[in-house]
Amino acid sequence: MPWTPFPTSAPDFERPGPWQFFTTDEATAVEAIVDRIIPPDPDTPGGKDAGCAVFIDRQLKGPYGSAAGLYRLGPYTKGTKEQGPQSANTPAELYRKGLAGLDRYCKANNGGKGFTQLSAEQQDGVLKKIEAGEVKFDEVDAQGFFDALLKDVPEGFFSDPIHGGNKNMVGWSMIGFPGIRYDYRDWIHRHNERYPHPPVSIAGRADWTPHKS
Numbered sequence: 001m002p003w004t005p006f007p008t009s010a011p012d013f014e015r016p017g018p019w020q021f022f023t024t025d026e027a028t029a030v031e032a033i034v035d036r037i038i039p040p041d042p043d044t045p046g047g048k049d050a051g052c053a054v055f056i057d058r059q060l061k062g063p064y065g066s067a068a069g070l071y072r073l074g075p076y077t078k079g080t081k082e083q084g085p086q087s088a089n090t091p092a093e094l095y096r097k098g099l100a101g102l103d104r105y106c107k108a109n110n111g112g113k114g115f116t117q118l119s120a121e122q123q124d125g126v127l128k129k130i131e132a133g134e135v136k137f138d139e140v141d142a143q144g145f146f147d148a149l150l151k152d153v154p155e156g157f158f159s160d161p162i163h164g165g166n167k168n169m170v171g172w173s174m175i176g177f178p179g180i181r182y183d184y185r186d187w188i189h190r191h192n193e194r195y196p197h198p199p200v201s202i203a204g205r206a207d208w209t210p211h212k213s
Contacts, residue, residue: 011202014054014164020061021092026099027053032116036123037153044174045167047153055156055165056095065092089140091148098145101137102126161201172199 019027034047034056047053059065067090079086089097106115106126115123129135130146137145156165158172160179166172169179178184179199187195198205 011162013162013203014058016054019057021057021065021095022053022060025103026096027057029099029102029115030056030095032123033127033149034153034156036120036127037149038157039120045170047157049167050157050170051161051165051167052153052156055159055163056152058164059152060092060095065095066090085144085148087141087144094140094145094148097140098137098142098148101140101142101145102130105135105137105142160203162203169199169201 022030030053031048034052036047038047038050038052040046040049044050063069072088072090074088076086076088085094087094103114106113106118110118110122115126118126126135127146130142131150133143135142156163157170158175158177159165161167161169171177172179176195177199178187178195178197179201181197181200184195184197187193
C-alpha cells in the first residue's frame with residue numbers, strides 16, 4: 001500500500017519487436033526448436049507462431065536469465081533430477097552455450113548443416129538424442145539444456161500473453177482455459193464440456209476495449 005487499480009497500475013507488457021537476448025542466428029534456431037517441441041496442427045499454431053521463442057527471449061533478458069535471487073556461490077555437484085539444476089551456469093548462459101553446442105553438433109554430423117537446415121524429421125532425431133543423453137556438448141550439459149527447453153517452451157505456450165508468448169491466447173483456446181475471466185464458477189463442475197467463451201488475458205481482450213464515438 002498505497003495501491004491503485006488498473007489501468008493506473010497496469011502490468012508490464014512484453015511488446016513485439018527486436019530480439020532482446022538472442023542473436024539473429026540463435027533466435028532462428030530457437031524458433032525451429034519450439035516448433036518441434038510444440039508442432040503446429042490444422043487447429044492450433046505451433047510454438048513459433050504462438051510466440052514461445054519471444055517469451056524465452058524476454059525471460060532470458062530479465063531476472064530469470066541472470067538467476068536473480070538464487071543462491072549461486074556453490075559448491076556445484078551433480079544432484080538428482082528432483083533437486084533441480086545444479087550448475088554454475090545461469091539460464092542465460094545455459095541457452096547461449098547450449099545453442100552453440102547444438103550448432104557445432106549438427107554441423108559436425110550433418111555435412112556442415114546447422115539445426116535450421118535439417119528436415120523436421122532430422123531435427124526431431126537430434127532433439128531425441130539430446131533428451132536421451134546420447135549427445136555431449138563441450139561447455140554445457142546437453143541434457144540439461146533440453147530439460148530447460150522442455151520447461152520453458154510450454155510455459156511460453158500457456159502463460160499470459162503479456163509475457164510475449166501464447167499469442168492471441170491460442171494455448172488457452174486449445175485447452176478451453178478461460179484465463180482471468182471475471183466469473184466462471186458455473187462451469188467449474190461441468191466436466192467434459194467445452195467452455196464456450198473466449199479466454200481473457202490480464203490485458204483484457206481487444207473486443208472489450210471501449211471505443212469513443
